[in-house]
Amino acid sequence: RLVPPSHSVSTPSDPRKNKMPFRRFVEIGRVALVNYGKEYGRLVVIVDVVDQNRALVDAPDMVRTQMNLKRLSLTDIKIDIKRVPKKKTLVEAMEAADVKNKWESSSWGRKLIVQKRRASLNDFDRFKIMLAKIKRAGIVRQELAKLKKESAA
Amino acid sequence: MAPKQRTPKVSRNPDLVRGVGKYSRSKMYHKRGLWAIKAKNGGVFPRHDAQPKAPPPAAKAPKFYPADDVKKPLVNKRKPKPTKLRASITPGTVLIILSGRFMGKRVVFLKQLSSGLLLVTGPFKINGVPLRRVNQSYVIATSTKVDISGLNVDKFDDKYFAKEVQKKKKKGEGEFFEAENEEKNVLPQEKKEEQKAVDTALIKSIEAVPDLKAYLAASSLQSFACYSLERGCT
Numbered sequence A: 001r002l003v004p005p006s007h008s009v010s011t012p013s014d015p016r017k018n019k020m021p022f023r024r025f026v027e028i029g030r031v032a033l034v035n036y037g038k039e040y041g042r043l044v045v046i047v048d049v050v051d052q053n054r055a056l057v058d059a060p061d062m063v064r065t066q067m068n069l070k071r072l073s074l075t076d077i078k079i080d081i082k083r084v085p086k087k088k089t090l091v092e093a094m095e096a097a098d099v100k101n102k103w104e105s106s107s108w109g110r111k112l113i114v115q116k117r118r119a120s121l122n123d124f125d126r127f128k129i130m131l132a133k134i135k136r137a138g139i140v141r142q143e144l145a146k147l148k149k150e151s152a153a
Numbered sequence B: 001m002a003p004k005q006r007t008p009k010v011s012r013n014p015d016l017v018r019g020v021g022k023y024s025r026s027k028m029y030h031k032r033g034l035w036a037i038k039a040k041n042g043g044v045f046p047r048h049d050a051q052p053k054a055p056p057p058a059a060k061a062p063k064f065y066p067a068d069d070v071k072k073p074l075v076n077k078r079k080p081k082p083t084k085l086r087a088s089i090t091p092g093t094v095l096i097i098l099s100g101r102f103m104g105k106r107v108v109f110l111k112q113l114s115s116g117l118l119l120v121t122g123p124f125k126i127n128g129v130p131l132r133r134v135n136q137s138y139v140i141a142t143s144t145k146v147d148i149s150g151l152n153v154d155k156f157d158d159k160y161f162a163k164e165v166q167k168k169k170k171k172g173e174g175e176f177f178e179a180e181n182e183e184k185n186v187l188p189q190e191k192k193e194e195q196k197a198v199d200t201a202l203i204k205s206i207e208a209v210p211d212l213k214a215y216l217a218a219s220s221l222q223s224f225a226c227y228s229l230e231r232g233c234t
Helices: A086-096 A098-105 A107-119 A123-152 B025-031 B035-040 B173-183 B189-207 B212-217
Strands: A028-036 A043-049 A054-056 A065-069 A072-078 B015-018 B091-099 B106-112 B116-119 B130-135 B141-144
Touching: A043 A072, A043 A086, A043 A098, A072 A098, A086 A098, A098 A107, A123 B091, A123 B141, A123 B212, B025 B035, B091 B116, B106 B189, B106 B212, B116 B189, B189 B212
Parallel strands: none
Antiparallel strands: A028 A043, A028 A072, A043 A054, A054 A065, B091 B106, B091 B141, B106 B116, B116 B130
C-alpha cells in the first residue's frame, strides 16, 4: 500500500515514518493491549523503552512494570506524555486523550467487549439470545419476501 | 451405671528428677495412710471378694447351628451426615434435570428435604414437572434465580412422597384379571390442589421476568451447545 491512510490517527507526523509500511510504532505514549500473561487483556501505555525487546508500561490501576514487547499488541491510540510521567500526569493525559472511549468505540475494542459478554453468558441469557435471533431472522425473511414479491410483480 | 465423678489423681510424691520421687517407699506408705487402712481392718488389707452373681437364666439349646463358622461383622457406629447442598443451589434456583423421565427440563428448586433430596417443581403448568424429589447429583444448577419468598413449602417432606402401602390380595383365579384393572394409580385430588397452590404463587414471580416462562417451558436438550468441557454450563 503506497497510498497513506486517510484517517489521521495512524499517520505519523515524522516524514520518515510516513513512508514505512508500518503504521503503529513502539513509542512513548503508545497505547497497547497485553496479549499474554497475568495482565492479559489490559490496556497499557508504553512509558519508556528498556531495550530492543522490552518496554516499561503503565496503566492507571496497575503497578508500572517492564514487559517484553512480544506481550504487547500495539493499538492505534497514542497519548501525549513525556518519558516516564508520574502516575497522576499519566492519568490526566489519558483522560485528555479520551483513551477509554476511543478504545471502546474502535472496532477492535468493540469486538473484545462482545467476546467478553458472550463468554459470561448465563444459560438463560443464551436462551434469550436464541429467541432474539429467531425473531430477527423472521423479520429479515419477511422483508425478503416483500422484496421478492415486488420484483416479481 | 453412670461413672462416679473422680477428682483427678494428684501424686503425693513430687518428682525430684524424672523417674525419681522425693519420698521413699516407707515414707509413701505412711503418707498414703495404708497403716490406717490396715488398722481399720484388723491388721490386714481389706479384701474385696467377687460378689456371687445371680445364675444366668437357663438358655435353650438353639434350634439351628450354622454349618460353617460365621464371621461377625465389625461394629459400625457411623452416623450418616445430611447431604451437603452445593453453594450454587439456593431456594429459587433454576435447575436443569439431567436424567430420568424429565431429562432436559428446567425446573425451580424449592428446598432440600431431610433425606438430602431436592424438592423441585416445574411449575407443572409450564413444563409438566410436578412437585418432585430430585437427587443433587443429577442436576445442573444455573445461575438464574426465581423469587420464591411468597412460597410456603414447609409441609412437604419425604413422607409426602412415600408410596402408599398396598395390602396384599390373595390371588384367586377369577379375580386376577379384574384386579389388574382396578389398581390404577390416580393422583389424589388434594395433591393436585397442593400442586396448584405452590404453582400459582410461583408462576406470578416467573411471569414478572420476561422470557423466563418460555425458558422453563423449553427443554435444554434442544441446544446442548453450551455444555462444552472447558466451560461447563452456567
